[in-house]
Amino acid sequence: MAEHEFDLVVIGGGPTGENVADRAVAGGLSVALVEAGLVGGECSYWACIPSKTLLRPAAALGQAKAVQGSAQAVTGVIDARAVLRRRDEMVAGFDDSGQADWLKGAGVTLVRGRGRITAPRIVEATGPDGATVTLTARLAVAVCTGSVPVLPPIPGLAQAQPWTNREATAAESVPDSLVVVGGGVVACELAWAWRSLGARVHQLVRGPRLLAGNEPFAGELVAAALREAGVDLRMETETVEVSRVPGGERTVRFTTGGRSESVTAAELLMATGRRPATDGLGLEALGLGTAALADVDDDCRVRGVAGGWLYSVGDVNGRAALTHMGKYQARAVGDTIAARSRGEAAEPRPWTRWAATADHRAVPQVIFTEPEVAAVGLTEHAAREAGLRVRAVEYDLGSVSGATLFDPGYRGRAKMVVDEDRQVVVGATLVGPGVGELIHAATVAVVGEVPLERLWHAVPSFPTVSEVWLRLLETYGR
Numbered sequence: 001m002a003e004h005e006f007d008l009v010v011i012g013g014g015p016t017g018e019n020v021a022d023r024a025v026a027g028g029l030s031v032a033l034v035e036a037g038l039v040g041g042e043c044s045y046w047a048c049i050p051s052k053t054l055l056r057p058a059a060a061l062g063q064a065k066a067v068q069g070s071a072q073a074v075t076g077v078i079d080a081r082a083v084l085r086r087r088d089e090m091v092a093g094f095d096d097s098g099q100a101d102w103l104k105g106a107g108v109t110l111v112r113g114r115g116r117i118t119a120p121r122i123v124e125a126t127g128p129d130g131a132t133v134t135l136t137a138r139l140a141v142a143v144c145t146g147s148v149p150v151l152p153p154i155p156g157l158a159q160a161q162p163w164t165n166r167e168a169t170a171a172e173s174v175p176d177s178l179v180v181v182g183g184g185v186v187a188c189e190l191a192w193a194w195r196s197l198g199a200r201v202h203q204l205v206r207g208p209r210l211l212a213g214n215e216p217f218a219g220e221l222v223a224a225a226l227r228e229a230g231v232d233l234r235m236e237t238e239t240v241e242v243s244r245v246p247g248g249e250r251t252v253r254f255t256t257g258g259r260s261e262s263v264t265a266a267e268l269l270m271a272t273g274r275r276p277a278t279d280g281l282g283l284e285a286l287g288l289g290t291a292a293l294a295d296v297d298d299d300c301r302v303r304g305v306a307g308g309w310l311y312s313v314g315d316v317n318g319r320a321a322l323t324h325m326g327k328y329q330a331r332a333v334g335d336t337i338a339a340r341s342r343g344e345a346a347e348p349r350p351w352t353r354w355a356a357t358a359d360h361r362a363v364p365q366v367i368f369t370e371p372e373v374a375a376v377g378l379t380e381h382a383a384r385e386a387g388l389r390v391r392a393v394e395y396d397l398g399s400v401s402g403a404t405l406f407d408p409g410y411r412g413r414a415k416m417v418v419d420e421d422r423q424v425v426v427g428a429t430l431v432g433p434g435v436g437e438l439i440h441a442a443t444v445a446v447v448g449e450v451p452l453e454r455l456w457h458a459v460p461s462f463p464t465v466s467e468v469w470l471r472l473l474e475t476y477g478r
């Protein structure tokens, strides 16, 4: 059994782990990164990258069709085979050698294997051949193991071999039909993607609306678009049983409004949420429960671990399960561990480089459905729940002149949530084609706590969709 010593051992080489390692090396530390699967993680191969690649052609086509002139140039339909080929290119054919080379170039030692913490600062990595390497971390261990899908205990589900995000982003052909269970981001994006590529899609949603964590109009506009695109969208359903003809179609039985109904399709995607990937990590050997990795300070250091050597970063800590937020936390963690090795306190005071402060109230997210949903900060409801005295204003995005230019039939909505006591924006939501590229302006306003008085002087260019910020301020009363 080989033994090695490094300043920092990172477990998990997704976007979070890669960035922790990179920042720590840049800060002068020696770093080993243990990866059980593909370097690049879920995001690169089975999540963000392939799903957005599957979604992009429908958005591009929609924009081309939206205006006279280019609409006439569109004479065909989406070439699904070409889309799947591009998806394959974007995931590099599930070959992570490019990312492994990047790690090498960054000065990070890659250890292929499954990491397990066996004692404080000791990680055992078991490789695909069963060989074990023991890694000693002089300073710290950063757990960046991400998340895995949750499959609810529905009778017959396991035997029916449903898709999770992995199969749903890696499928080699378009299924004739697909049932999607779930109303969250994964469900909506992938229902939209496969519908746009030609599958007949049924979507079974448990609650009364889609995208429940967002402003209600976001889910309403996405639901309307999905229906318009031909998705059979059912709300207030409870999936009770799944069955499958051996090797054949899946039938999902569900209840809705007191009735029992069923749908049958070639494939079934369960998009029913994710949980932290903590199985087999050895936390129990440290006297820690699986929930311990969610109990972190703003520097992502796990609370209550003697010596403070354990960090939990990215999806696994459950603070903000998004790639950009995992990478943001990673920058803070890599810098913090390096600074502390130099004897600096690197206290995670709010808005210092040592703290992932934005996790609390300034998380941006773009949902790549059509229309897109882009949001940052608090919804009106969440702000009120947090005890803020807020006033919210809304504006019809379709009446902004830049939007009319973009698409004469532009449909969308914008909302700005203002903290009345501090006169700053604490949340914003935009729904409409192409709004994903607009949200960063709002993120800057929320993080910068820019007073409305000053925001008034941030003049949006004419004729862009960004003029909505002026209209929102006018609606507010400027």
Ligand SMILES: Cc1cc2nc3c(=O)[nH]c(=O)nc-3n(C[C@H](O)[C@H](O)[C@H](O)COP(=O)(O)OP(=O)(O)OC[C@H]3O[C@@H](n4cnc5c(N)ncnc54)[C@H](O)[C@@H]3O)c2cc1C
Binding pocket: 011, 012, 013, 014, 015, 016, 017, 034, 035, 036, 037, 038, 039, 040, 041, 042, 043, 044, 046, 047, 048, 049, 051, 052, 113, 114, 115, 116, 144, 145, 146, 147, 165, 169, 186, 277, 280, 281, 313, 314, 315, 316, 320, 321, 322, 323, 324, 325, 326
């Ligand atoms: C379908 C889908 C689409 C998404 N789209 C977006 C999007 O558009 N934008 C966005 O911001 N977010 C998106 N997300 C969320 C995003 O994928 C995650 O937030 C992101 O991947 C988290 O990065 P991570 O590095 O923390 O974890 P992961 O990417 O999950 O990486 C964790 C890594 O750890 C490895 N690992 C696990 N356990 C061990 C172990 N014991 N030893 C060694 N290695 C281990 C895994 O093999 C994996 O490589 C999407 C998620 C899904 C499911």
Ligand SMILES: NC(=O)c1ccc[n+]([C@@H]2O[C@H](COP(=O)([O-])OP(=O)(O)OC[C@H]3O[C@@H](n4cnc5c(N)ncnc54)[C@H](O)[C@@H]3O)[C@@H](O)[C@H]2O)c1
Binding pocket: 152, 181, 182, 183, 184, 185, 186, 187, 189, 205, 206, 207, 238, 239, 271, 272, 273, 274, 321, 322, 365, 366, 367, 368
């Ligand atoms: N574009 C993006 O930023 C993007 C895209 C995809 C995923 N993600 C992230 O990945 C994470 C996971 O997304 P997700 O959609 O899997 O989870 P989610 O928590 O957003 O949604 C889960 C959905 O499953 C439903 N559900 C749960 N149990 C159910 C059951 N037994 N029967 C029927 N429905 C059930 C819930 O009601 C909810 O609608 C999220 O944090 C999300 O932000 C981000």
